[in-house]
Amino acid sequence: MQDLTLVMAQLDPMVGDIAGNTAAAIEAVREARIEHGADVVVFSELFLTGYPPEDLLLREAMESRLQDALAEMAQKIDRIAPQTLVIIGYPGVRDGRRHNLAGVLLGGEWRGEYAKQALPNYQVFDEDRYFEPGHEPLIVEHKGAKLGILICEDLWDGAPVRQSAEAGADILVTLNASPFHLDKPAERERLFAERAREVEKPLVYVNAIGGQDELVFDGGSLVLVATGEVAVRAPFWQVGLMPVRFSRDAMGWEPQEGEREPLLGAEENLYCALVTGLRDYVNKSGFKGVVMGLSGGIDSSLSLAIAVDALGPDRVHAVMMPYHYTAEISQADAAEQARMLGVGYEVMPIAPMVEAFTATLAESFSGLAADTTEExxxxRVRGVLLMAISNKKGLMVQTTGNKSEMAVGYATLYGDMVGGYNALKDVYKTWVYRLANWRNAQEPAIPERVISRPPSAELAPDQQDSDSLPGYDVLDAILERYIEGDMSAEAIIEAGFERDDVYQVVKLVDRNEYKRRQAPVGVRVTLRGFGRDRRYPIVNGWKPGN
Amino acid sequence: MQDLTLVMAQLDPMVGDIAGNTAAAIEAVREARIEHGADVVVFSELFLTGYPPEDLLLREAMESRLQDALAEMAQKIDRIAPQTLVIIGYPGVRDGRRHNLAGVLLGGEWRGEYAKQALPNYQVFDEDRYFEPGHEPLIVEHKGAKLGILICEDLWDGAPVRQSAEAGADILVTLNASPFHLDKPAERERLFAERAREVEKPLVYVNAIGGQDELVFDGGSLVLVATGEVAVRAPFWQVGLMPVRFSRDAMGWEPQEGEREPLLGAEENLYCALVTGLRDYVNKSGFKGVVMGLSGGIDSSLSLAIAVDALGPDRVHAVMMPYHYTAEISQADAAEQARMLGVGYEVMPIAPMVEAFTATLAESFSGLAADTTEExxxxRVRGVLLMAISNKKGLMVQTTGNKSEMAVGYATLYGDMVGGYNALKDVYKTWVYRLANWRNAQEPAIPERVISRPPSAELAPDQQDSDSLPGYDVLDAILERYIEGDMSAEAIIEAGFERDDVYQVVKLVDRNEYKRRQAPVGVRVTLRGFGRDRRYPIVNGWKPGN
Structure with a gap:
């Protein structure tokens, strides 16, 4: 009986850092060889540049840096693991065409390159901007096993899978950079099982880990048997090397069953996505930590818990900035949470600045009524204070507005929207509550009163969010249909919502594109985040209706 | 001898406003028939949705709205001009595929549709995200002339032009939405002449007019004879209907010479682009006017002139916000310019707010040295004041930072970067001077001292821009090579620049992506604006070098 040990390298490359990613790849091969006796090591898609490299691909120097990296890998891995087949993703220009490639290295030589055939160019993906599709399968034989190499979208498309099987693949080996969204892990397993069954071959799926701007990669690399069952599932949200042993019998090559990390529940998965996105943004950008405004409300309270889970309490600093409309309990709850989590905490009342602005503007505003300007x-005074602390102390301001607010513009541009990163940007308010409850069920991190009291921006006397918006359950249900579903106002009304609510909400969404365009990036966790995912004109004459 | 009157409808559709654009098209056909006896009226690309409609194309209701529009056009134009052939651009889903179409209407019936074959998916263009390419030519015969219909990129690509000629076209009729950049008008005429000569056919090029977010369309619609000379050139930067008479002789169909508006000089063209971009953004968004900070420096001074030229002095309000470091001459020059241009003008010293912030932050900052935080x-205090005026009075804040500053991050996020639109966003500082001089040569609008004194941000005592940056001639030359040219640091040094300057500049460009990501939109006038044109990761491990 023949066998083959394949190691899935589920790692977190840094976009643009070709030298660093190359060094990480070499080290992973060394470790895979020594720890697991790897015959094959498989990395994720575009590992050497990180994913997505975006317009870095257009830089003149990109190709020569990659050539240097490939030469270095060949030379060093030949010394470390001359018999290990390495399959790794990177971009490359071949015959004047730029491709998304998977290269195959053995014994100091690059033995072949596969060019991705199915290029995603929807949602957050722009691969047609950079790449031309390949047309040929690549089968690499190693220790008697024929590996059919594929890249990410090839698997979703399907045709390249069949082509690879027809070309003789024993095992489908796929390199992926598959961004997380809430339903993705289960969706992947259903689809991959179908693909495996369709061609009756086992399938290896190696995914990346980590956050890159608005995208977050969840890992969960997989090996499926030819009948579609999961033989091995790597952990979610953790880097690591995951070995799997294949053996050949009369039926062909099949993987042995190995570790099967559990699929996570929705809340846990989402919470991990937010923690990972924030942590990687802060660490990869080189910030010492984060500073954030703590209002006593649920968004900042959940954001603080996420920041502490991402960075540890020593790297998180909270500031309460009360004004006349800030309730006593808001101040008490903010202080209480800061104490619970052990973060730095300051109180800076904003009245002196608000009064100075009001006096300066008095003449210009004379005769004009108070309105949202004053709110x-x-x-904005709070935003300026946070930015001053950020500038002085090298801490990134963490923004805390949720998706429901970003959608309808219930946020102040250059005010509570200031900051470098927003963990909650793609999290609807109803999910903010679910996450807060889930997090507290693990270990208390948010004072219960913060969760139970009615939400308020506290920018005017006795203000509540429900004064100007429908309740969040209704609001979020309308938003999901409008944003994720692209439904018209009338179609949403037909689905059972109040006409006034629907028209109010869809008008607000359209009108506030200008605010979102200047908002910080944040983790995308739905199928339609406010980022690369949803490209809307600011000047827009579309009117709601049918 | 046969003849044919073709009218080029060089108009300014509003993105998303299908009903409004449809009404404008119907009215244009009526006028073209009555005023010019049009046999054919040609509109620009995607006229019914405006260009680019972006993700509005994904809305469920898009197709039915377009079907309604097509039905309305057929019905109304049949009454107004039953013998006029109308060729107009719109998107449409046909057999499950979305195409960028040109439809042909005559006598109340849609006679044919051409699907664009070459889809641009580079620079600012994302057409592969939305459209699938057509593969067939469309030739429409009217009054004995065979019109070969093409759309924009088809002309740049070339193959569809040859295909159309081979299919029998007498006249190439092209619908375009061709965004302006500085060298574009001359580039177009060179290319179109080549295309006309290649197939020995006359060529009609109809372009749009107006600003849409970061894009601006310059018009300048053209008719070329088969040997490539320009027979008719419509005005730049103006809407209008431009007739051209074709006649047939033994050699085939040729246009008669008509009006040939001049090509504009670089400064005039650029200035018009900035005025058009700002005007359309403000007007199409429904703002009453603009408010802006006037510092006595050249950027805000040029921006004020642009705003007045775009909107008239009554819709422009300027605010001088002096502090201890504001020179007397800055205040004098700002007041002088406001007087010259007749705009509203206020002075609001910022010391009271700065002092209130400083006192509030004193404890938190104790023991820490002054740095850029204080600048x-x-x-930011100025930003908050402008936003308050904006909110209270319904005026959009016009931002004034130039491309050199945006590139190296020489601007304060949430400070001088606040605002809705930035006319100078894609204008290098050296061009700011060229434009200021050109504008003053037409009619004085900027005090000469503003142009002649050394530039300073005036955020610290005796500060000059040259304290922290290379001179703007050197800076801009490095930036052009790095941004437009995608050259590496070492390649720029080889081209003759100082090592220290180059490394300082390229590091600043890379490090400040986060600021640009939150910057207001502005008019794109180069081949690589900071918008859809240049898609960079914020978290970025790319290191300058070879």
């Missing part, structure tokens, strides 16, 4: 002013 | 604070 925005409070929020 | 940013001044800038």
């Amino acid at each position: 925005n002013l409070q929020s | 940013n604070l001044q800038s």
Whole structure:
């Protein structure tokens, strides 16, 4: 009986850092050989540049840096693991065409390159901007096993899978950079099982880990048997090397069953995505930590818990900035949470600044009634304070507005929207509550009163969010249909919502594109985040209706 | 002898406003028939949705709205101009595929549709995200002339032009939405002449007019004879209907010479682009006017002139916000310019707010040295004042940072970067001077001292821009090579620049992507604006070098 040990390298490359990623790849091969006796090591898609490299691909120097990296890998891995077949993703220009490639290295030589055939160019993906599709399968034989190499979208498309099987693949080996969204892990397993069964071959799926701007990769690399069952499932949200042993019998090559890490529940998965996105943004950008405004409300409270889970309490600093409309309990709850989590905490009342602005503007505003201008002013004073602390102390401001607010513009541009990163940007308010409850069920991190009291921006006397918006359950249900579903106002009304609510909400969404365009990036966790995912004109004459 | 009157409808559709654009098209056909006896009216690319409609194309209701529009056009134009052939651009889903179409209407019936074959998916273009390419030519015969219909990129690509000629076209009729950049008008005429000569057919090029977010369309619709000379050139930067008469002789169909508006000089063209971009953004968004900070420096001074030229002095309001470091001459020059241009003008000293912030932050900052935090604070106080005026009075804040500053991050996020639109966003500082001089040569609009004194941000005592940056001639030359040219640091040094300057500049460009990501949109006038044109990761491990 023949066998083959394949190691899935589920790692977190840094976009643009070709030298660093190359060094990490070499080290992973060394470890895979020594620890697991790897015959084959498989990395994720575009590992050497990280994913997505975006317009870095257009830089003149990109190709020569990659050539240097490939030469270095060949030379060093030949010394470390001359008999290990390495399959790794990188971009490359071949015959004047740029491709998304998977290269195959053995014994100091690059033995072949596969060019991705199915290029995603929807949602957050722009691969047609950079790449031309390949047309040929690549089968590499090693220790008697024929590996059919594929890249990410090839698997979703399907045709390249059949082509690879027809070309003689014993095992389908796929390199992926598959961004997380809430339903993705289960969706993947259903689809991959179908693909494996369709061609009756086992399938290896290696995914990346980590956050890159708005994207987050969840890992969960997989090996499926030819009948579609999961033989091995790597952990989610953790880097690591995951070995799997294949053996050949009369039926062909099949993987042995190995570790099967559990699929996570929705709340846990989502929470891990937010923690990972924030942590990688802060660490990869080189910030010492984060500073954030703590209002006593649920968004900042959940954001603080996420920041502490991502970075540890010593790297998180909270500031309460009360004004006349800030409730006593808001101040008490903020202080209480800061104490619970052990983060740095300061109180800076904003009245002196608000009064100075009001006095300066008095002449210009004379005769004009108070309106949201005065509310925005409070929020902007807080933004300026946070940015000053950020600038002085090298801490990134963490923004805390949720997706429901970003959608309808219930946020102040240059006020509570200031900051470098927003963990909650793609999390609807109803999910903010679910996450807060889930997090507290693990270990208390958020004072219960923060969760139970009615939400308020506290920018005017006795203000509640429900004064100007439908309740969040209704709001979020309308938003999901409008944003994720691209449904018209009338179609949403037909689905059972109040006409006034629907028109109010869809008008607000359209009108506030300008705010979102200047918002910080944040983790995308739905099928339609406010980022690369949803490209809307700011100047927009579309009117709601049918 | 046969003849044919073709009218080029060089108009300014509003993105998303299908009903409004449809009404404008119907009215244009009526006018073209009555005023010019049009046999054929040609509109620009995607006229019914405006260009680019972006993700509005994904809305469920898009197709039914377009079907309604097509039905309305057929019905109304049949009454107004039953013998006029109308050729107009719109998107449409046919057999499950979305195409970028040109439809042909005559006598109340849609006679044919051409699907664009060459889809641009580079620079600012994302057409592969939305459209699938057509493969067939479309030739429409009207009054004995065979019109070969093409759309924009088809012309740049070339193959569809040859295909159309081979299919029997007498006249190539092209619908375009061709965004302006500085060298584009001359580039177009060179290319179109080549295409006309290649197939020995006359060529009609109809372009759109107006600003849409970061894009601006310059018009300049053209008719070329088969030997490539320009027979008719419509005005730049103006909407209008431009007739051209074709006649047939033994050699085939040829246009008669008509009006040939001049090509514009670089400064005039660029200035018009900035005025058009700003005007359309403000007007199409429904703002009453603009408010802006006037510092006595050249960027805000040129921006004020642009705003007045775009909107008239009554819709422009300027605010001088002096602090201890604001020179007397800055205040004098700002007041002088406001007087010259007749705009509203206020002075709001910022010391009270700066002092209130400083006192509030004193404890938190105790023991820490002064740094750029204090400079940013001044800038942010000004931002908050402008936003308060904006909110209270319904005026959009016009931002004034130029491309050199945006590139190296010489600007304060949430400070001088606040605002809805930035006319100078894609204008290098050296071009700011060229434009200021050109504008003053037409009619004085900028005090000469503003142009002649050394530039300073005036955020610290005796500060000059040259304290922290290379001179703007050197800076801009490095930036052009790095941004437009995608050259490496070492390649720029080889081209003759100082090592220290080059490394300082390229590091600043890379490090400041986060600021640009939150910057307001502005008019794109180069081949690589900071918008859809240049898609960079914020978290980025790319290191400058070879």
